[in-house]
Amino acid sequence: MEKLKIAGGYPLKGSVRISGAKNSAVALIPATILAESTVSIDGLPDISDVQILKDLIEEIGGTVSLKNDEIVIDPSNIVSMPLPNGKVKKLRASYYLMGAMLGRFKKAVIGLPGGCHLGPRPIDQHIKGFEALGARVTNEQGAIYLRADELRGARIYLDVVSVGATINIMLAAVRAKGQTIIENAAKEPEIIDVATLLSSMGAKIKGAGTDVIRIQGVDKLSGCHHTIIPDRIEAGTYMILGAAMAKEVLIDNVIPLHLESLIAKFREMGIMVETTEDQIWIAGTDNLKAVDIKTLVYPGFPTDLQQPFTALLTKAKGTGMVTDTIYGARFKHIDELRRMNAQIKVEGRSAIVTGPVQLQGAKVKASDLRAGASLVVAGLMAEGITEITGLEHIDRGYSQLEEKLTGLGATIWREKLSEEEIEQLQNS
Numbered sequence: 001m002e003k004l005k006i007a008g009g010y011p012l013k014g015s016v017r018i019s020g021a022k023n024s025a026v027a028l029i030p031a032t033i034l035a036e037s038t039v040s041i042d043g044l045p046d047i048s049d050v051q052i053l054k055d056l057i058e059e060i061g062g063t064v065s066l067k068n069d070e071i072v073i074d075p076s077n078i079v080s081m082p083l084p085n086g087k088v089k090k091l092r093a094s095y096y097l098m099g100a101m102l103g104r105f106k107k108a109v110i111g112l113p114g115g116c117h118l119g120p121r122p123i124d125q126h127i128k129g130f131e132a133l134g135a136r137v138t139n140e141q142g143a144i145y146l147r148a149d150e151l152r153g154a155r156i157y158l159d160v161v162s163v164g165a166t167i168n169i170m171l172a173a174v175r176a177k178g179q180t181i182i183e184n185a186a187k188e189p190e191i192i193d194v195a196t197l198l199s200s201m202g203a204k205i206k207g208a209g210t211d212v213i214r215i216q217g218v219d220k221l222s223g224c225h226h227t228i229i230p231d232r233i234e235a236g237t238y239m240i241l242g243a244a245m246a247k248e249v250l251i252d253n254v255i256p257l258h259l260e261s262l263i264a265k266f267r268e269m270g271i272m273v274e275t276t277e278d279q280i281w282i283a284g285t286d287n288l289k290a291v292d293i294k295t296l297v298y299p300g301f302p303t304d305l306q307q308p309f310t311a312l313l314t315k316a317k318g319t320g321m322v323t324d325t326i327y328g329a330r331f332k333h334i335d336e337l338r339r340m341n342a343q344i345k346v347e348g349r350s351a352i353v354t355g356p357v358q359l360q361g362a363k364v365k366a367s368d369l370r371a372g373a374s375l376v377v378a379g380l381m382a383e384g385i386t387e388i389t390g391l392e393h394i395d396r397g398y399s400q401l402e403e404k405l406t407g408l409g410a411t412i413w414r415e416k417l418s419e420e421e422i423e424q425l426q427n428s
């Protein structure tokens with residue numbers, strides 16, 4: 001077990017290249033199960049979620065090579081092996097194995113997923129979609145059993161706008177007989193990315209990126225090559241830490257359109273932002289104005305940037321309210337930020353941040369992925385040394401974090417935890 005140490009309070013400068021999107025990667029890899037020949041995907045982030053999915057595809061019979069940022073998957077020998085336990089519990093996106101295996105084999109047994117603990121994260125809309133396509137779905141001892149004699153296209157209205165349910169239904173529906181219409185679908189860029197891969201494989205999908213997606217099922221999907229989109233949440237995190245600590249920073253390999261909600265908030269706060277087709281330039285300032293944010297489905301402010309943004313607000317003058325309408329309990333980072341001298345109180349679904357304060361280095365623990373990102377931002381802003389544990393969460397979603405931050409001039413490194421520290425963590 002390791003901890004991350006940051007010597008904070010020093011200005012950052014330079015450029016950083018954004019990796020491929022985690023939330024695309026974790027759907028694109030399971031989607032390859034649907035093909036009958038080799039699929040390659042490049043631009044993948046170097047994160048543990050990708051590594052675990054690679055292992056899972058191998059476990060069910062796929063031949064996989066993962067070198068640098070490219071994965072090559074030959075799915076022809078994959079079988080619908082039950083995966084009720086083990087690695088499926090380590091990440092949220094293992095639920096995509098349900099849609100992909102159901103699409104190809106008409107049956108699957110997959111354990112309920114893991115991922116960040118952000119309060120309840122039901123998958124009832126995924127199941128409603130699979131059932132509408134003709135699958136029988138049961139939950140037996142924490143694993144979902146899916147079986148269909150045949151999948152038939154259906155009209156499915158999502159009661160909740162869900163990224164996961166939209167993609168999962170798409171994965172099963174591309175191999176159903178006839179047309180599927182997903183209404184009230186999520187519109188996140190990662191959904192378009194998955195639809196692009198499936199279309200290159202031979203699927204017929206219209207409307208991805210709008211709230212009505214139409215899928216005409218096909219009998220066969222084949223191999224192809226795909227380049228993943230950049231990670232808008234990683235980019236947003238670097239924009240936030242650039243705004244907090246950089247004189248100027250250039251974010252490279254990014255789609256600025258995906259970050260319009262954050263860019264608009266930056267401008268309200270008095271941060272200078274310039275964009276080109278695939279770069280964002282930011283000049284940090286010590287005169288930040290506090291703003292309110294409310295997380296919403298895309299293109300609204302992303303819940304996945306709420307936690308790092310909260311760290312930035314501690315430097316802004318005035319009171320800013322952060323309301324999470326997607327995950328009302330996504331506030332485990334607040335106690336840790338308070339340890340670092342932040343003035344924040346939580347009221348229901350909102351965190352109220354009063355600033356400016358000078359954060360102080362402290363020993364803190366990442367309870368989930370973006371809580372970890374929030375603590376990294378805070379650690380860079382703080383005076384003195386910050387020690388962050390719970391790195392398994394951060395490693396799920398940030399590719400080459402220390403290398404990228406060191407490139408911006410940060411002093412950040414990993415150290416092994418002592419036995420005493422491990423014992424303390426296990427008892428905390």
Ligand SMILES: CC(=O)N[C@H]1[C@@H](OP(=O)(O)OP(=O)(O)OC[C@H]2O[C@@H](n3ccc(=O)[nH]c3=O)[C@H](O)[C@@H]2O)O[C@H](CO)[C@@H](O)[C@@H]1O
Pocket residue numbers: 023026092093120121122123124125126127160161162163164165186303304326327
């Ligand atoms: C792997 C991945 O892509 N993860 C992202 C995905 O998670 P995930 O796909 O799990 O999130 P959803 O979009 O499904 O969840 C949105 C909201 O709908 C609720 N809900 C969802 C499904 C369902 O069947 N029933 C239901 O009630 C959830 O509890 C949540 O309140 O979108 C989230 C919201 O943008 C992001 O925070 C995650 O980073």
Ligand SMILES: C=C(OP(=O)(O)O)C(=O)O
Pocket residue numbers: 022091092093114115116304369370397
């Ligand atoms: C919540 C997140 O991830 P996951 O859905 O994979 O747990 C996230 O990326 O912030």
